Amino acid sequence: MRxxxxxxxxxxxxxxxxxxxxxxxxxxxxxxxxGERLGFYGRRPTSATDTIWLHAVSVGExxxxxxxxxxxxxxxxxxxxVLTHMTPTGRATGKxxxxxxxxxxxxxxxxxxxxxxxxxxxxxxxxxxxxxxxxEVWPNLIHQCNRYKVPVVLANAxxxxxxxxxxxxxxxLIADAxxxxxxxxxQTQDDxxxxxxxxxxxxxxxxxxxxxxxxxxxxxxxxxxxxxxxGTRPVLLCASTxxxxxxxxxxxxxxxxxxxxxxLLIVPRHPQRFDEVEKLVLAQGLAMQxxxxxxxxxxxxxxxxxxxxxxxxxMFAYYAACDCAFVGGSLLPLGxxxxxxxxxxxxxVLIGPHTFNFALVTEQAIAAGGAALVxxxxxxxxQAAALLQDPARLAAMGEKALAFASQHRGxxxxxxxxxxxxxxx
Numbered sequence: 001m002r003x004x005x006x007x008x009x010x011x012x013x014x015x016x017x018x019x020x021x022x023x024x025x026x027x028x029x030x031x032x033x034x035g036e037r038l039g040f041y042g043r044r045p046t047s048a049t050d051t052i053w054l055h056a057v058s059v060g061e062x063x064x065x066x067x068x069x070x071x072x073x074x075x076x077x078x079x080x081x082v083l084t085h086m087t088p089t090g091r092a093t094g095k096x097x098x099x100x101x102x103x104x105x106x107x108x109x110x111x112x113x114x115x116x117x118x119x120x121x122x123x124x125x126x127x128x129x130x131x132x133x134x135x136e137v138w139p140n141l142i143h144q145c146n147r148y149k150v151p152v153v154l155a156n157a158x159x160x161x162x163x164x165x166x167x168x169x170x171x172x173l174i175a176d177a178x179x180x181x182x183x184x185x186x187q188t189q190d191d192x193x194x195x196x197x198x199x200x201x202x203x204x205x206x207x208x209x210x211x212x213x214x215x216x217x218x219x220x221x222x223x224x225x226x227x228x229x230x231g232t233r234p235v236l237l238c239a240s241t242x243x244x245x246x247x248x249x250x251x252x253x254x255x256x257x258x259x260x261x262x263x264l265l266i267v268p269r270h271p272q273r274f275d276e277v278e279k280l281v282l283a284q285g286l287a288m289q290x291x292x293x294x295x296x297x298x299x300x301x302x303x304x305x306x307x308x309x310x311x312x313x314x315m316f317a318y319y320a321a322c323d324c325a326f327v328g329g330s331l332l333p334l335g336x337x338x339x340x341x342x343x344x345x346x347x348x349v350l351i352g353p354h355t356f357n358f359a360l361v362t363e364q365a366i367a368a369g370g371a372a373l374v375x376x377x378x379x380x381x382x383q384a385a386a387l388l389q390d391p392a393r394l395a396a397m398g399e400k401a402l403a404f405a406s407q408h409r410g411x412x413x414x415x416x417x418x419x420x421x422x423x424x425x
Contacts (some may be wrong), residue, residue: 001173002139009114009140016112026272027196029088029190036109039117041124050079050424053150056089056109059312060338061133064156066097067133067212067412073104075416076423077406082125088313089271095315115140122148129422133153135163142180146297149424151182155415156209158187160196160335160356168200175199182422188360206409206420208361210340215316226291229265230307230321234262234388237322237347240269240314240337244328248377249331250284250306256381259388263300267309267318269328269337274310281306319345323386324396326350326380329357335385336362343370346402347403350374350383364408370401377407 008032017034024031032346034043052072056062062085069081072138083098083105085091098105111117118141130288131153145152159167167174177196185206186192192203227235236251236258246266253264268277274290281288288306291314300307319325325342329335330352339349339362349371355362365371374380387394 004178004207005139005173006115009112012314013112013114016410020108023272027088029091032088033109036141037112037117039111039114039120041108041121042145044124050076051082051125051127052079052129052131052423053078053082053084053125054133054134055084055093055136056111057085057136058088059093060364061215062093062097063089063137063315064210064338065133065230067214068155068209068415069098069101069105069287069312070073071412071416072419073101075420079128079292079423080104081105082108082127084108086110090365093313100171110141112140113140113256115144115192116143117273119147119424127402129153129419131419136198137167137174137181138175139177142177146180148406152180153419153422154181154184154195154200155419156187156206156411157184157195158191158357159198160359161194162356163380164194164197166384182417183418186346187411190360204414206414206418207408208340209411209415211344211405212410212412213344215320215345219314219316220320221319222314226321229294229298230263231302233300234259234326235265235322236262236388237265237267237318237325237327237342237386239267239318239325239342240328241266241277242269242332243273243326243329245377246280248287250280251285252377253305255378256286256385258385259301262388263307264305264323265309265318267315271310271312274308278308283306316341316345319347324348324350324382324384326352328352330354331377331380339365339371340405343401343405346370346398348387348397349401350375350380350391352380365401368400370397370404372397372401 001260020030027182056065083094094107111121122144127150131149134156142152179202181200184195184203185198186203187208189205192205195203238422286305287303290308319342325347327337327339330339333354335357336355342349372383374383
C-alpha cells in the first residue's frame with residue numbers, strides 16, 4: 001500500500017509544483033525555498049549539536065508550538081531545533097515568534113512525502129527525535145524515521161471522529177504509519193481513545209499546549225494602540241473566518257440590532273482572501289477601512305462600519321482590541337478554530353455549531369460560562385448585540401473565559417516529561 005502511495009506522490013509531483021507556482025501569484029512565499037520541499041539542503045552542517053525536529057504545518061500549529069519549543073530549548077540546552085512548515089504564513093509566523101532563539105532554531109519547509117525526500121532531510125539534519133504537531137501523519141516520513149532510528153512523537157494530538165473514519169478508510173497505509181509512531185501526547189481522553197484505534201501503542205493524555213501560550217507584550221501593546229485608534233466604540237471581532245462565512249456575517253449584520261456605533265472587525269484566516277473579503281464588504285455598501293491603511297498614527301473613522309484585519313501575526317492584538325470575539329470556521333462545517341486565545345485574554349467567546357475539531361474544549365468553555373454557542377449568523381449578531389449592550393454581562397462572561405483558560409494550563413511540562421526518555425540526558 002505504501003508503494004502505491006509513493007508512486008502516487010511521484011506522479012502528482014508536477015501538479016503539486018504547478019499549484020505551488022500558481023499560489024505564488026498571491027503569496028510569493030510559495031515560490032521560495034523549493035529545494036527544501038524537494039529534500040535538497042546544500043552542505044551538511046559541521047556542528048555536532050544534537051537536533052530536535054519539530055513540524056508545525058501552518059500558523060495555528062506554529063503558534064501552538066511556542067510553549068513547547070521554549071520548554072524544549074530550556075530542558076536540552078545543548079540541542080537546537082529544526083522547525084519545519086508547509087506554508088509560507090507558518091514559516092513567517094515562526095520567524096517572528098522565535099527570532100529570540102537565534103541560531104538555536106533553524107527553519108525549513110517539510111519535504112514532500114515521497115520517501116527519498118524525507119530520507120535526505122533526515123540524513124542532512126540528523127535529528128534525534130521527530131515531533132509532529134497535532135494531526136500531521138505522513139506515512140513515508142514515519143517509515144524513514146523508523147529506518148534511521150529516529151523516534152516519532154505526535155504532540156498536542158487531536159483526532160476527531162470524522163478524521164478517524166477517514167484514516168480507517170485508508171486501511172493498511174495509515175495502520176502501518178500509526179504503528180511507527182513512538183509516542184502520542186493527546187489533548188483529551190477521547191483523542192487518545194481514537195488514536196489507539198489506529199494502532200498506536202504508547203498514548204498519554206497531556207492536555208492542550210495551546211492553554212500554555214503566553215500572550216506577547218508586543219501584541220498587547222499593538223492591541224492597545226489599535227483600540228486607541230478605534231476609540232470607545234463597542235467592537236465585535238469575527239476572527240479566522242473562512243470562505244463563505246464572511247458573506248453570512250455581512251448579510252446578518254444588515255439585519256442586526258447591534259449598537260448604532262458598533263464596529264465589526266473581520267480577520268480572514270487566509271491572507272490571500274483579504275482582497276476578496278474587501279470586495280464583499282463594499283458590495284454590501286458598508287463603509288470600511290483596512291488595518292494596513294491605518295499606519296502608525298491612523299484613526300478608525302466614526303463612520304466606519306467594518307475594519308478588515310489584513311495583517312499577519314497580529315491575532316492576539318485583534319483579540320486584545322475587541323469587546324467580544326466570534327471564532328470562525330464554525331458557521332459552516334469546517335470544524336472550528338482555537339477559542340483558547342480569546343479566552344486567555346478574558347474575552348467573551350461566541351462560536352458556531354460546527355466545532356468537531358475542537359469539540360471538547362468548546363464544550364468545556366461553554367460549560368464554564370466563558371463561551372456561547374450560536375446556531376447561525378443571525379444568532380451570532382443577536383448574542384453579540386445582547387452582550388455589547390450589557391456591560392455587566394459582558395465583563396462577567398469575560399472573567400469566566402479567563403478563568404477557564406487559566407485552569408487548564410500545564411500541558412507543556414506533561415509533554416516534556418513524556419518526551420524526556422526519548423532524548424539524551
